[in-house]
Amino acid sequence: MTAADSEFAAVLTGVFHRYPGEVRDSISAIDLTLRSGERVALIGPSGAGKSTLLSLLDGRLRGFRGGAIVLSNALDARRAPPRNERAKVGFIFQEFALVERASVRENVRNGRLGRVTQMAALFNRFSEADHSAVDRAMADAGILEFSEKRADCLSGGQRQRVAIARCLAQEPQLMLADEPISNLDPLRAEKILQLLGQTVGRRNSTLMFSSHQPVLAMRYADRVIALNNGSIAYDGSPEKLDRVLLAEIYANDKGSDCPSLRLVG
Amino acid sequence: MKPTDPDESRRASWRAVWPSLVIGAAILWAGIGSDIELSRVANAGGRIAEFLSRMFPPDLSIAREAVDATLETLRIAILGTIGCILASAALGFLAAESMTPRAINAPVKAMLALMRAIPLILVAMLMVGAVGLGPLPGILAIAFHATGMLGKFYADAIEGVDRAPVAALESAGATLLQRLRYAVWPQMAPDLLRDTVFRFELNLRESLILGVVGAGGVGFYIQTYVRSFQYDKAATLTIIVVLIVLLIELANTWLRRLSR
Ligand SMILES: Nc1ncnc2c1ncn2[C@@H]1O[C@H](COP(=O)(O)OP(=O)(O)OP(=O)(O)O)[C@@H](O)[C@H]1O
Ligand SMILES: [Mg+2]
Numbered sequence: 001m002t003a004a005d006s007e008f009a010a011v012l013t014g015v016f017h018r019y020p021g022e023v024r025d026s027i028s029a030i031d032l033t034l035r036s037g038e039r040v041a042l043i044g045p046s047g048a049g050k051s052t053l054l055s056l057l058d059g060r061l062r063g064f065r066g067g068a069i070v071l072s073n074a075l076d077a078r079r080a081p082p083r084n085e086r087a088k089v090g091f092i093f094q095e096f097a098l099v100e101r102a103s104v105r106e107n108v109r110n111g112r113l114g115r116v117t118q119m120a121a122l123f124n125r126f127s128e129a130d131h132s133a134v135d136r137a138m139a140d141a142g143i144l145e146f147s148e149k150r151a152d153c154l155s156g157g158q159r160q161r162v163a164i165a166r167c168l169a170q171e172p173q174l175m176l177a178d179e180p181i182s183n184l185d186p187l188r189a190e191k192i193l194q195l196l197g198q199t200v201g202r203r204n205s206t207l208m209f210s211s212h213q214p215v216l217a218m219r220y221a222d223r224v225i226a227l228n229n230g231s232i233a234y235d236g237s238p239e240k241l242d243r244v245l246l247a248e249i250y251a252n253d254k255g256s257d258c259p260s261l262r263l264v265g
Numbered sequence: 266m267k268p269t270d271p272d273e274s275r276r277a278s279w280r281a282v283w284p285s286l287v288i289g290a291a292i293l294w295a296g297i298g299s300d301i302e303l304s305r306v307a308n309a310g311g312r313i314a315e316f317l318s319r320m321f322p323p324d325l326s327i328a329r330e331a332v333d334a335t336l337e338t339l340r341i342a343i344l345g346t347i348g349c350i351l352a353s354a355a356l357g358f359l360a361a362e363s364m365t366p367r368a369i370n371a372p373v374k375a376m377l378a379l380m381r382a383i384p385l386i387l388v389a390m391l392m393v394g395a396v397g398l399g400p401l402p403g404i405l406a407i408a409f410h411a412t413g414m415l416g417k418f419y420a421d422a423i424e425g426v427d428r429a430p431v432a433a434l435e436s437a438g439a440t441l442l443q444r445l446r447y448a449v450w451p452q453m454a455p456d457l458l459r460d461t462v463f464r465f466e467l468n469l470r471e472s473l474i475l476g477v478v479g480a481g482g483v484g485f486y487i488q489t490y491v492r493s494f495q496y497d498k499a500a501t502l503t504i505i506v507v508l509i510v511l512l513i514e515l516a517n518t519w520l521r522r523l524s525r
Contacts, residue, residue, distance in 0.1 A: 058436055080435065087438025097433035102451045110430075110447050114438015121443050170437050 008069075009174050009206035010034040010057055015066035017052060026052040027230040030066070034174075034206055039197050041221035041238070042210040045250050048227040050210040051094060054176045057208065058091045071173055087114025090172030092180045092209075096163040100152040104143055104162050107151055109134050111169035134169050140195055141165035142188075156183040164192060168199060175200060177209035181216075189213070193220035214246055320500035327498050330486065331505055338482035338509075341400050342469040345407025349468070350461060352412040357419025364423060374420070381413025385471055389480040400481030407468050407475070414467075418460040422453045462520065466513055473506050 015030040027049040034040060042050050055061045057070055059081040068075040073085045080086065090111070098107050112130045113121055120126070126134075138144045141161040146154065151162060160183045167175060177196065181189035193209075197220050200207040211217035218224055218238035226234035226241070226249045233249050234241060359365050360373040388410050392402035431448040439447065476484025483502055490499035 060432065060436055083438050083440060086436055089436070091433070091436050093429065093433055095429060097429035099430045099448050099451050100427070101455065102447075106447075106451075110434055110439070111437050113434055113440075113443045113447060118440050118442060121439075122446055166433075166437070 041217035044227035137168035323500035324497035348408030349411035360420035361423035403480035
């Protein structure tokens with residue numbers, strides 16, 4: 001990998017995607033460059049295409065058109081990236097995607113699976129480094145105290161923090177988070193955004209997270225991308241994104257009639 | 266629907282009475298049609314008493330044989346269960362809607378339904394015809410019959426697996442085997458274990474009686490002794506059967522308390 005390659009976490013050129021059987025593109029004409037070390041907030045009304053864009057970057061979206069390079073690996077529209085590439089990109093799922101019948105610790109440890117040899121993992125043999133990464137991730141996410149509880153015995157916010165810890169334990173170069181604070185109380189939400197930002201800063205990795213709390217999100221991002229109807233409506237610094245512009249982005253959505261409510265950070 | 270429509274209300278009242286008419290007719294037909302002489306029961310008092318008296322005291326001299334027969338029954342149940350676990354794993358996978366296209370899972374589901382619809386005793390008779398007397402036809406019969414139910418249960422367990430965590434682990438770099446081990450297996454294991462233990466219990470109960478058609482185990486000896494009028498020996502074995510059933514019940518209660 002050359003220095004020029006590692007300067008960019010992701011490069012998208014002219015990307016389109018439409019879910020099978022739909023009449024509208026979920027994302028269209030996306031041109032986007034993520035520089036290494038950036039912390040990007042992804043905002044926009046419900047259905048704007050935030051989750052779709054994030055799953056594209058995660059290598060999970062099939063059937064897109066256009067060019068997509070993530071951590072210098074060119075994505076294939078027909079198949080998932082190879083294992084080592086998948087391990088480099090971490091994802092915090094909107095619906096958490098936890099193994100309900102497994103303990104918190106086991107769920108977090110699953111984040112390490114991309115890094116251990118297949119045989120070792122099948123027989124539950126994780127290294128010291130794996131165990132300490134899991135413990136650190138749980139401590140950071142504030143879930144150590146219930147680490148032995150089963151995931152299906154937790155509250156929504158607790159489950160969300162388990163999903164976050166799983167991604168932290170993975171130690172990815174690019175961290176993608178789909179509404180990572182949707183279920184958290186205001187204090188926790190700030191703490192988690194702070195934590196994600198710090199983690200990314202410490203490892204010089206890259207963060208992109210979506211949120212329905214634009215004002216809060218902007219405080220923890222050095223770049224904001226707003227999606228509307230699948231296209232980029234704003235891409236720039238949080239400072240330049242004023243109330244008027246914000247209201248416009250959300251007002252374009254027919255469903256949301258009162259954007260000012262959303263602005264409460 | 267207009268309640269005032271006379272046609273409609275006549276149809277409704279017909280719909281309400283016809284099940285009663287069918288049931289009534291069936292009872293009449295069953296009672297009149299066959300030559301059941303209730304008087305035989307009334308006159309049989311003496312014979313029943315004699316029959317029972319010949320069972321007492323149970324002949325304990327066959328204790329050795331009884332233990333062997335019991336162990337054979339246990340062996341039939343264990344091997345039959347292993348057989349149905351293997352067949353159910355394969356057929357359950359094929360029958361799961363989340364694993365195979367409809368062209369495969371629908372016929373396999375139908376086949377499983379058919380397999381559990383055929384009475385075990387009939388399967389056992391056919392197996393005895395096919396492979397001869399002894400425990401082998403019993404094992405085959407149990408494996409075949411039980412797969413009809415266990416295969417369905419396994420398919421349900423597979424269909425119940427939530428794909429989201431599986432996709433999450435794939436995204437984190439887990440291989441197919443790792444995903445099966447850490448996302449699929451933990452979701453299914455408790456159900457598979459519960460269903461398999463339940464089926465083993467049924468297999469054990471059912472294998473007690475299989476021998477009646479010559480498929481090995483305690484039942485075979487009971488049938489042999491009854492046919493040769495050695496009721497005292499048959500009594501010993503009957504007591505053993507009752508004891509085993511009680512033991513199964515006890516184990517069951519204990520297991521259920523454990524798994525709570
Ligand atoms: N699996 C799917 N099949 C068909 N259409 C889909 C699917 N997932 C999303 N869509 C559609 O694609 C568009 C973009 O959806 P997406 O989930 O990316 O939006 P979002 O910005 O994440 O919304 P939210 O804020 O509600 O999570 C929407 O119109 C949605 O209806
Ligand atoms: Mg979404």
